[in-house]
Amino acid sequence: MQPLLSSESETTAEAIRAAPVQSPGTQLLAFVSDDATATALRAGLHDVMEDVQVQRGTILTAIRHLEKRATPPALVVDVSGVANPMDTLERLARVCAPSSKVLVVGENADIAFYRDLVRVMGIAEYLPKPIGRDAVMRVFAPMIAGVPQIEATTRGGLVVAVCGARGGAGASTVAVNLALQLANSMHGHVALLDLHLTTGTTALQLGIQPGSGLRIALESPERADSLFLDRCSVPVNDRLRLIAAQEPMDAPCAPTQEGMRRVLGELSQHFNYIVVDMPARPGVAERQVLRMARQLLLVMTPDVVSVRDAERLRRWATQSGCGAQATFVLNRAGVPGGLKPALVRRELNGGLMFVLPDVGKAILRANNLGMPALRASGAFRRSLLPLAQEVAGLGIGRNRPSWLARMFRA
Numbered sequence: 001m002q003p004l005l006s007s008e009s010e011t012t013a014e015a016i017r018a019a020p021v022q023s024p025g026t027q028l029l030a031f032v033s034d035d036a037t038a039t040a041l042r043a044g045l046h047d048v049m050e051d052v053q054v055q056r057g058t059i060l061t062a063i064r065h066l067e068k069r070a071t072p073p074a075l076v077v078d079v080s081g082v083a084n085p086m087d088t089l090e091r092l093a094r095v096c097a098p099s100s101k102v103l104v105v106g107e108n109a110d111i112a113f114y115r116d117l118v119r120v121m122g123i124a125e126y127l128p129k130p131i132g133r134d135a136v137m138r139v140f141a142p143m144i145a146g147v148p149q150i151e152a153t154t155r156g157g158l159v160v161a162v163c164g165a166r167g168g169a170g171a172s173t174v175a176v177n178l179a180l181q182l183a184n185s186m187h188g189h190v191a192l193l194d195l196h197l198t199t200g201t202t203a204l205q206l207g208i209q210p211g212s213g214l215r216i217a218l219e220s221p222e223r224a225d226s227l228f229l230d231r232c233s234v235p236v237n238d239r240l241r242l243i244a245a246q247e248p249m250d251a252p253c254a255p256t257q258e259g260m261r262r263v264l265g266e267l268s269q270h271f272n273y274i275v276v277d278m279p280a281r282p283g284v285a286e287r288q289v290l291r292m293a294r295q296l297l298l299v300m301t302p303d304v305v306s307v308r309d310a311e312r313l314r315r316w317a318t319q320s321g322c323g324a325q326a327t328f329v330l331n332r333a334g335v336p337g338g339l340k341p342a343l344v345r346r347e348l349n350g351g352l353m354f355v356l357p358d359v360g361k362a363i364l365r366a367n368n369l370g371m372p373a374l375r376a377s378g379a380f381r382r383s384l385l386p387l388a389q390e391v392a393g394l395g396i397g398r399n400r401p402s403w404l405a406r407m408f409r410a
């Protein structure tokens with residue numbers, strides 16, 4: 001453990017300010033607003049953790065920090081003086097990896113507040129101030145000691161299933177670029193899962209090689225263990241990982257329902273968002289994704305056949321037990337001869353719809369260079385942002401349960 005203060009007599013405030021920015025091995029990072037709480041944390045966690053860092057700040061400082069850096073296994077945030085702690089915790093949940101254990105300190109000693117934090121928001125523990133060393137040892141230390149057991153966490157990432165109404169509608173393009181937008185603009189930890197095991201295109205669009213082992217994990221659930229991520233996922237950047245495969249064309253791929261459930265369960269322990277590029281005709285195993293999804297994006301092009309099939313797909317998904325919020329994505333809007341977005345919207349009877357422009361040759365050129373569409377076209381990137389905000393729970397379709405409540409399903 002790195003002692004934050006060399007002696008109790010040293011001024012704590014100075015020591016807090018001098019605390020280094022998070023080192024790679026940090027096991028617990030705390031942002032607290034007063035010296036007494038910092039001292040209590042340091043003393044109370046002394047025997048539990050090797051590397052504890054306490055910094056001066058509040059939950060707002062923590063959010064800014066986690067937008068740019070990796071999430072430590074355990075996090076302590078201070079909600080003292082924060083006008084709306086629940087909303088602010090919701091913002092924290094969007095940038096904090098779900099596997100991290102979040103502990104909260106604050107000034108509110110109300111039992112109802114405690115219950116909301118722990119039961120509704122999925123916070124590991126809460127302590128009201130003033131906080132002494134004993135309370136930290138008694139309440140926080142046992143929770144933190146269990147940090148490696150991330151399977152026990154009740155929080156989980158949000159599964160977003162991206163389906164094309166027909167082949168070639170742009171589902172993979174939307175999945176890849178949405179995943180990048182969620183990672184870059186929403187600062188989430190994102191997994192992009194490509195379920196086209198033989199003919200996937202997401203790796204090509206990102207200019208990387210897929211990892212190996214996804215097919216085995218989907219076929220044999222016992223292989224979808226905690227090591228699965230290391231074997232199968234490839235980093236795209238520090239917030240986004242790709243889980244894809246490039247099996248031989250004649251490989252007899254047979255994903256199972258249980259394999260799919262385990263793979264998604266594992267991913268949801270580590271990522272805020274799991275964006276799934278779905279095959280055009282979901283089989284039994286892929287339907288498991290629809291059951292676990294919180295968002296279903298139906299990608300279509302501006303022609304009568306595509307719009308008809310998007311609507312049919314939505315109905316079929318609902319009948320198959322998909323409880324996700326269905327959102328239409330009209331891709332390639334403005335392509336010569338295509339239907340106008342207003343007309344498509346009317347056909348869909350007011351269903352929530354986002355519009356992405358046709359960007360012509362730019363996308364083809366970019367993909368041939370292993371570059372995603374949003375890097376090649378500013379118009380495409382700008383149009384994608386409202387969709388990413390919708391998925392993150394910040395968008396126009398906000399008359400739903402809070403993002404956090406949906407994400408922290410018990």
Ligand SMILES: Nc1ncnc2c1ncn2[C@@H]1O[C@H](COP(=O)(O)OP(=O)(O)OP(=O)(O)O)[C@@H](O)[C@H]1O
Nearest residue numbers: 164167168169170171172173332357358359360363
């Ligand atoms: N907004 C767009 N503007 C112009 N071209 C696009 C756009 N979106 C996708 N495309 C092009 O359309 C083609 C099909 O896109 P994509 O591979 O994303 O579709 P898909 O639905 O995943 O297809 P599949 O059914 O084969 O999986 C690609 O060549 C892609 O570059």
Ligand SMILES: [Mg+2]
Nearest residue numbers: 171172173201
């Ligand atoms: Mg595709």
